[in-house]
Amino acid sequence: MRKHGSERGLTRRGLLRAALAVGSTAGLSACMEITGGLDVPTGPSDLSTYPASQHAWNDALVTDSHGNTVAPHYQLLLFLEYKGSIPPTEAERAAVESCLASVDRAFQRGTGGSPDALSLNGLLGLIGYTPDYFARFDRSFTTEVDLSTPEQVLKAVGEDESKADHYDAVALLTSDRVEVLLAAEQAMRGNRDQLNGVPVSSSLTDVFAIAARRTGFKGPGLVSSRLSDEVDIDAVNEQSPSAMGYKSGFSDNQASEKRVTIKTGPFAGGTTLHVSELVLDLEAWYNRSEGGRVHRMFSPQHSPESVGEVGRFLANDSRINETIAQSTEADAEQYGVVGHTQKVARARDSNFEPRILRRSEAISAETGRAALNFTSIQRAMTDFVETRQAMSFVDTDADSDHTTPQCPAHQQSTSNGCPAKNGILQFVETEHRANFLVPQRQRRALPEPQ
Ligand code: HEM
Structure with missing residues (x-):
């Protein structure tokens, strides 16, 4: 049974999380009361020093003592439907660019570039556009970017095509500060004429409807307490x-970042986003022994002793090498279990x-799961x-063409030589998929398909 707020005691952190899930100006006001306002440095007024790629975040993320970048604690996804003209007018484009530039000026980019930062107090974000958006134009989408539809992805991985999302765009915003995300969202919705002291003269809602929003959280303490409070998972x-x-x-x-950046064509400097x-079946996952979880997550060559609590002994790599990746099929046969990480490393x-x-x-946890x-x-x-x-398939026939997957997701039996314990697949169910082109910063406002 779900715990009520009064039972669990609404902590400062709990209230902040609730404010992000709810959104709205009321959520922001509550959040500002708790945090005492937006005490965050602004960005520069001249944005020409910002990276040409919207997705170049690494230099503004927190880095841990092993040199791994750390994902921000809070995430906000705003899914957008385009309501403007095709092709977009200069005024529509200017409205989008001016809104995004105001948000950039209002908050420092991530950590502000400090290599020793322990917290990401500013904002890191990007905007991307779907194949549906580009299909609105008479001209076809450039052939120089490989941007498939979500249906094509679903089909390729053996999943139900009804899980495809059909928005026009997405704004992905991340920060360690809930109030930064909420304030940026309110500016994008046209509910603020200034943001952290910076004037805001246009909004995304001048040309888009916000069709859906999703929020998320990550980090020690945060995940365990919220899952315990909201979906009764205490493990x-x-x-x-x-x-x-x-x-x-x-x-x-x-x-x-270089490896994921588009090299040529009209979107050189951009990337694609999935x-x-x-949905995670955590009850079933935590019903497995710790050893079983380590084997399924990493490989049967890993053990709880070598991985350590929450992966503590893995410094800056998961100790997956070519040999372990290549032994996936043999491990399936020999042990009946293969790891998520060893599989994807192939x-x-x-x-x-x-x-x-x-x-x-x-x-x-906002959908109750x-x-x-x-x-x-x-x-x-x-x-x-x-x-x-x-991640889905283990090719049990070494001579077969790798385009013919052998073991489908959620396979529970060992028929055809497929392992009964196929990584983490059994615990993961796809609810939605969407693909986006993330243009380079210069073309981020309502790009043309060519
Ligand atoms: C559903 C929940 C998932 C969990 C809990 C999870 C967890 C993990 C963990 C613990 C690792 C090893 C540590 C690391 O390298 O980060 C890993 C590696 C990885 N995962 Fe996942 N993962 C999930 C889903 C996915 C999905 C959907 C993909 C997309 C294909 C994916 C792709 C990868 C890749 C590419 C690696 C690195 C493999 C390599 O060494 O090359 N994961 N994952």
Whole structure:
């Protein structure tokens, strides 16, 4: 049974979380009362020093003592429907750019670039556009970007095509400060004429309707307490930054920003973004032994002793090497269990470099179930699809064509030689998928398809 606020005691942190989930000006006011206002440095008035790529965040993220970038604690996704003209007028484009520039000027970019920062007090965000948005134009979308539809991704990984989202755009905002996200959202909704002392003269809602919003959180303490309060899952270790018990996003198995940046064509400097909502069956996950969880998350060669509590002994890599990745099929046969990480590492490129950069994997409880708001950026959607296929399937026939997957998701039996314990698949159910082009900063306002 859900715990009521009075029973669990509404802590300052609890109120902040509630404010983010609710949104609205009332949520922001409550939040400002708790935090005493927006005590955050502004960004520069001249934005020309900002990176050309909207997705270049690494220099403004917190870095841990092992050199891994740390995803911000809070995440807000605003899904947008375009209401303006096609092609967009200069005035419509100017309204979008001016709103985004005001938000940039209002808050420092992430940590403000300080390498020793322990907290991300400013804002990191980006805006991306879907194939649906580009399909509104007479001209077709450039062939120089590999941007597939969500249906194509769903089909390629053997999932139901009805899970595809059909918005026009998304604004992804992240910060360690809830009030920063809420204030930026209110400016984007046209409810503020100044933000942290910076004038705001236009809003996203001048040309978009905000069709949906999702929020998420990540970090030790935050995930365990909120999942306990809101979905009655008490098994998450307090030290764990995420719901399934291990830290994630090691510098050695994240793609570099260069690797995910589009090189040529009208969107050179941009990237593609995949956003999914994945419902997690945490009860079933925590019913497994710790050893079983480690094998399924990493590989049967990993043990609770080598991984440590919440992955503490893994410094800046998950100790997945080519040998462990290549032994996936043999491990399936020998042990009947394969790890999530060893499977997806098979999709690395010919230099064994990862192809996707997992940007913010925040947990949500707002639908009454634990879910993961997964966001990854990659140069081409194929990079995501092939990585996701590697997560779903174990090719049990070494001679077979790798385009013919052998073991489907949620396979529970060992038929065809598929492992009964197929990574974390059994505990993850896709609810939504969407794909976006994230243009370079210069073209972020209502881009043309060519
Ligand atoms: C659903 C919940 C998920 C959880 C709890 C999870 C957790 C993890 C963990 C603990 C690792 C090892 C540490 C790290 O490198 O970050 C990892 C690695 C990884 N995961 Fe996930 N993951 C999830 C979903 C996904 C999805 C949907 C994808 C997309 C295909 C994905 C792609 C990857 C990749 C590419 C790696 C690095 C593999 C390499 O070494 O090359 N994960 N994940």
